[in-house]
Amino acid sequence: MNKVLILVVEDDKPVRNLITTTLKMHDYRFIEASCAEMALLETASHNPDIILLDLGLPDMDGVEVIERIRSWSNVPIIVISARSEDADKIKALDAGADDYLTKPFSVDELLARLRVTQRRLSIIKAENTSSEFINGQLRIDYAAGCAYLSGEEMRLTPMEYKLLCLLSQNVGKVLTHTFIMQKIWGSSRESDLASLRVFMATLRRKLESAPDSFQYIQTHIGIGYRMLKID
Ligand code: CA
Numbered sequence: 001m002n003k004v005l006i007l008v009v010e011d012d013k014p015v016r017n018l019i020t021t022t023l024k025m026h027d028y029r030f031i032e033a034s035c036a037e038m039a040l041l042e043t044a045s046h047n048p049d050i051i052l053l054d055l056g057l058p059d060m061d062g063v064e065v066i067e068r069i070r071s072w073s074n075v076p077i078i079v080i081s082a083r084s085e086d087a088d089k090i091k092a093l094d095a096g097a098d099d100y101l102t103k104p105f106s107v108d109e110l111l112a113r114l115r116v117t118q119r120r121l122s123i124i125k126a127e128n129t130s131s132e133f134i135n136g137q138l139r140i141d142y143a144a145g146c147a148y149l150s151g152e153e154m155r156l157t158p159m160e161y162k163l164l165c166l167l168s169q170n171v172g173k174v175l176t177h178t179f180i181m182q183k184i185w186g187s188s189r190e191s192d193l194a195s196l197r198v199f200m201a202t203l204r205r206k207l208e209s210a211p212d213s214f215q216y217i218q219t220h221i222g223i224g225y226r227m228l229k230i231d
Contacts, residue, residue, distance in 0.1 A: 003029065004028055004029065004049045004050060004114075004118060005028075005029045005030070005031070005046065005047075005048045005049050005050075006023055006028050006029070006030045006031075006048060006049065006050045006051070006052060006114070007030070007031050007032075007033060007039065007042050007043060007046065007048035007050070007051045007052070008020055008023070008030055008031070008032050008033070008052050009032075009033045009034075009036075009038075009039040009051065009052065009053045009054055009057070009062075009065070010032075010033075010034070010052070010054040010080065011034050011035060011054065011056075011057055011058050012054070013034075015054075015080075015103070016032060016034070018107075019052060019110065020032060022107045022110060022111065026111060028114070031046055031048065035057055035058055035059045035060075036057045036058075036059050036060035036062070036064070036065045037059055037060070039051070039053070039057075039065055040065065040068060040069070043069055043073065043075065047075075048075060049075070049076075049121065050075065050076045050077075050078065050114065050117050050118070050121075051069070051075055051076070051077045051078070052078050052080055052110075053065060053066070053077055053078070053079050053080065053097070054080050054081070054082075055079055055080070055081040055082075055088060055092060056081070056082060062079065062081075062092065063088075063091050063092050063095050066079075066092055066095040066096050066097050067095050067096070069096075070095065070096035076098045076099075076117045076120065076121060077096065077097045077098055078097070078098060078099045078100065078101060078113050078114070078117060079092045079093075079097045079099070079100040079101070080100070080101045080103060080105070081100060081101070081102060081103065082102075082103040084102055086222045086223055089102075089223060090176050090178070090223055090224075093174055093175075093176045093179070093223070093224070094176050094178055094179060098117060098120070098172075098173045098174070099113055099116065099117060099172075099173065099174055100174065101113055116172050116229065117172065119172055119229045120171060120172030120173060120229065123171060123172070123229065131143040133168045133169075133171075135168065135171060135216070135227070135229060135230050136214045136216065136230030137149055137150045137213070137214065138168075138207070138216060140164065140165065140168055142165065145161070147161060147164055149206075149207065150210070154206055154207075155206070156203070156206065157199075157202075159184070159199050160199060160202060160203045160206070162184055163180070163184065163199055163200065163203055164203060164207075166180060166183055166184065167217065167225065167226075167227035168227055170227070171227045171228075171229050172226070172227070172228070172229050173226060174220055174223065174224055174225075174226045175224045175225055175226065176223055176224040177193055177196060177223070177224050179224065180196060180224065180225070181193065181196060184196070200217070200225060203217070204216075204217050214228075214230045215228060216228060216230070
């Protein structure tokens with residue numbers, strides 16, 4: 001029995017029914033909200049484990065809903081948007097969303113995103129107090145400031161190490177270019193974006209050069225990057 005409680009925020013009834021039917025079939029518990037006002041109320045009163053949030057709501061912009069929830073809760077939020085424009089997704093991610101789905105989406109896609117988020121939740125719980133991060137062949141010793149791949153110490157520049165730590169501390173979550181640049185450089189200029197791409201390329205080369213290597217870093221074109229959790 002899956003004990004995870006999911007809040008489904010969606011004003012379009014057929015879409016909401018599709019989602020809740022899927023959740024029911026896979027033993028998730030769920031509650032529903034058809035507008036932003038209800039979503040905020042349900043979040044406060046039921047404390048869900050994950051929120052699936054439609055961005056286009058009748059009474060408030062979804063991005064504002066994220067901002068309000070983030071003022072008091074870190075609950076994972078997966079944005080569901082009919083708008084395929086990257087700008088909306090980026091705004092939502094920068095406001096604190098964890099992931100996104102673009103309509104129309106498949107049931108398998110929805111379930112995959114939920115699994116990613118659940119893994120992320122369990123990692124946060126397990127590693128809150130740990131100074132070590134393990135993912136696939138990768139191990140980071142935060143206290144020592146070293147990263148190891150298949151037991152071998154990685155030769156990383158300080159910038160690459162900073163990037164790797166930022167990605168690992170947010171494993172499973174899509175980080176926007178702006179977020180990463182703010183964290184690494186304290187600013188997000190156009191020139192920083194070019195540097196970020198270069199650092200990310202060299203980091204990936206070091207991480208994923210072995211022929212049997214896992215893919216650790218996923219690129220979201222025009223949006224940002226995510227470190228994948230290796231099973
Ligand atoms: Ca809608």
